[in-house]
Amino acid sequence: MAKVGRILAVLLLAMLPGLTTPAAARPEPPPRQPRPQAWPGPDRPSWTGSWESAPSGTVAAWPGAAIRNVVHLSIGGRAVRVRLSNRFGTAPLRLGAVTVALRGAAGPDALPGTVRTATFRGARAVTVPPGRDTVTDPVRLRVPPDADLLVTVYTPGAGGHATSHQEALQTSYVARAGAGRAADEDGTAYTTTVSHWYYVTGVDVLGRGAGSVVAFGDSLTDGNGSTPDTNHRWPDRLAASLREHRYGVLNAGISGNRLLRDGTGPRALARLDTDALDRAGARVLVVLEGINDIKGTPTADDATAFAAAYRTLVARAHARRVRVVGVTLTPFRGYAAYTDAREAVRQRVNAFIRTGGAFDAVADADAAVRDPADPARILPAYDPGDHLHFDDAGMAAVADTVLRALTG
Numbered sequence: 001m002a003k004v005g006r007i008l009a010v011l012l013l014a015m016l017p018g019l020t021t022p023a024a025a026r027p028e029p030p031p032r033q034p035r036p037q038a039w040p041g042p043d044r045p046s047w048t049g050s051w052e053s054a055p056s057g058t059v060a061a062w063p064g065a066a067i068r069n070v071v072h073l074s075i076g077g078r079a080v081r082v083r084l085s086n087r088f089g090t091a092p093l094r095l096g097a098v099t100v101a102l103r104g105a106a107g108p109d110a111l112p113g114t115v116r117t118a119t120f121r122g123a124r125a126v127t128v129p130p131g132r133d134t135v136t137d138p139v140r141l142r143v144p145p146d147a148d149l150l151v152t153v154y155t156p157g158a159g160g161h162a163t164s165h166q167e168a169l170q171t172s173y174v175a176r177a178g179a180g181r182a183a184d185e186d187g188t189a190y191t192t193t194v195s196h197w198y199y200v201t202g203v204d205v206l207g208r209g210a211g212s213v214v215a216f217g218d219s220l221t222d223g224n225g226s227t228p229d230t231n232h233r234w235p236d237r238l239a240a241s242l243r244e245h246r247y248g249v250l251n252a253g254i255s256g257n258r259l260l261r262d263g264t265g266p267r268a269l270a271r272l273d274t275d276a277l278d279r280a281g282a283r284v285l286v287v288l289e290g291i292n293d294i295k296g297t298p299t300a301d302d303a304t305a306f307a308a309a310y311r312t313l314v315a316r317a318h319a320r321r322v323r324v325v326g327v328t329l330t331p332f333r334g335y336a337a338y339t340d341a342r343e344a345v346r347q348r349v350n351a352f353i354r355t356g357g358a359f360d361a362v363a364d365a366d367a368a369v370r371d372p373a374d375p376a377r378i379l380p381a382y383d384p385g386d387h388l389h390f391d392d393a394g395m396a397a398v399a400d401t402v403l404r405a406l407t408g
Contacts, residue, residue, distance in 0.1 A: 045077070045078065045207045046206070046207075046208075046281070047081070047280040048077070048204060048205055048207065048210075048280055048281035049212040049250045049279045049280045049281055049282065050073040050074050050075050050076070050209075051072060051073050051202065051203040051250065051251075052201065052202045052250035052251055052275075053165040053201050053202070054201065054251075054252045054253065054271065054275040055088060055201055056164070056257075057088060057265065059162055059164045060161065061155065061158040062158065062162070062176070062178075063157055064156060064176070064177065064179070065155065065175060065177075066154040066174070066178030066189075066190075067172065067194070068108045068150050068175070069151045069172045069197050069200045070103060070148055070173075071150075071151060071197070072148055072236070073144075073146065073147050073148075074145065074247075074249045074250075075205060075207070075246060075248045076142075076143045076144040076145040076146075076147065076205060077143060078205075079138045079139060079140050079142075080100055080204065080205055081136050081203070081204050081206075082118060083133055083200070083202035083203075083204075084098065084128065084133065084134055084135075084200055084201065085132075085134075085163045085200075085201045086128040086130055086132055086133070086134075086199070087133060087163050087274075088131075088163045089128075089131070089161060089162070090160060091130060091160055092127050093128040093155070093163075094127050094157050095120075095125060095126050095127070095134075095155065096156040096179075096182075097153075098118040098136060098152065098153050098154070099152045100139055100141060100150065100151055101152075101185070102141075102147060102148070103148035103149065103150050107190075109185065109187040110187070111185075112185055114141060115183050116141045117182075118137065118139050120134060120137065121137065133201065138206060143205060145243050146239075151203070152182045153182070154179070154181065162198050163199060163201075164196045164198050165197040165254075166196050166255070167222050167254075167255040168195055168197045169222075169226065169229070170228065171194075171195065172197065173187060173190035173192065174192040175190045175191070175192075176191070177189070202250070202279065204280040204281075208246060209246050209247070209248055210247050211283035211284075212279060212280065212281040212282055212283060213238070213242065213247055213249050214249075214284070215235040215238070215250065215253060215286050216253070216268070216285055216286065216288070216289065217257070217287065217289045218257040218258070218289055220288055220330065220390065221253025222251070222253035222254060222255045223253070223395070224255055225384040225386070225394070226391065232396075233251060233253075234395040234396070235251040235253070235399075236249075236251075236395075237400075241399065242403075247283075250276075250282075252271075252279075257289065257292065258289070258296065259289045259290045259292075259306065260290075260305055260306070260309055263296065268287075268309070269309060269313060269316075272313060277316070277317060283322060284324070284325060285323070286325045286327060286363070287313065287324060287325065287326055287327060288329075288365065288398075290349055291346070294329070294346055295332065295342055299342060301342075303345065303351075306349045307352045307358070310353070310359070311358050314358050323360045324359050325402065325406065326361075327353070327402065328353050328354065329349055329365075330390075331366065331371070331377050331378050332346075332376075332387060333374065333387065334377055334378075335386060338387075343376050361405040361406070362405060363402045365397075365401050367401075368397045368398065369382050378390070379394075381393055382397060
């Protein structure tokens, strides 16, 4: 495993020659993140992304409620900060209280002694304008890797629509009468369960992380087909393999997302900075995106358009010193939208991903999950039954394929 760590470090940190960009062509710098305080210790630790949920749209808000989001960290640290979003809201969002805590044994209970109140430039409440995100001040809480964190958000007057991630595959909890409940250790008041993440879109940890790998894609990355409440999405499986090397893994998948046009959430290039390149410690971008363009309406059947989009994505990542792994598009014969013509498009796009030279490395998920007896289908052992997504075993196979691409 030490050799794997050395090879991985070379891939993640060594830059390709010729990636510098003339000053006139450089992108605008990302929004400033809060500076880490000098505490604790002499090593001046840095911020690394440990968990992400890309905003995918809106759901009905919970005025007066406290929403206890359950999120699963990839790496640990000695402090945390949380990103919250009103990106798709149409009115100012008042956050009356935000707390973080390690989760207890199960459900909405916090581990005793771990509840911390988050602040925003020293204030316990903040108003987030429509279309904007906000980040908490650093919160002193030591969190281990592979831990569940409770991020509780009290919204005293939120109405209308809440920015959310709709396919969480994780049970979270709501206290309908939420005033004063955000700091509860006992989860008794949290009697309603929800399947979305509300407002919270990222958790960074302060420590000696080596950087983060951002998994960027659609429902295949979001985890559809895997078992809910188990963290068996392929980015979770990848995180388990990279944890001892101190790399965080961020899941920027959105079910229904597309490469070439808006679908569920903005198209890939429109959300690339906010959901991937701006994330703390981003070193590698893993791209599995495009099948929704092929099977969607209207069908995207021009492989050169895919190639142009991928090249643009890679160029923008390289300008930010982020390396890019391209993942081949996986089979979908048997799914309702399948046609032989669309399969031909998939094959042309995969030929470009494999041999077009756009990516720093290629993970051939198609080869890993297809049925040798019918390569246009997913292997039955990996198929949850819809012939498009992956079950837990299929997710593990994709993660292994991505890991091999990362470690060369």
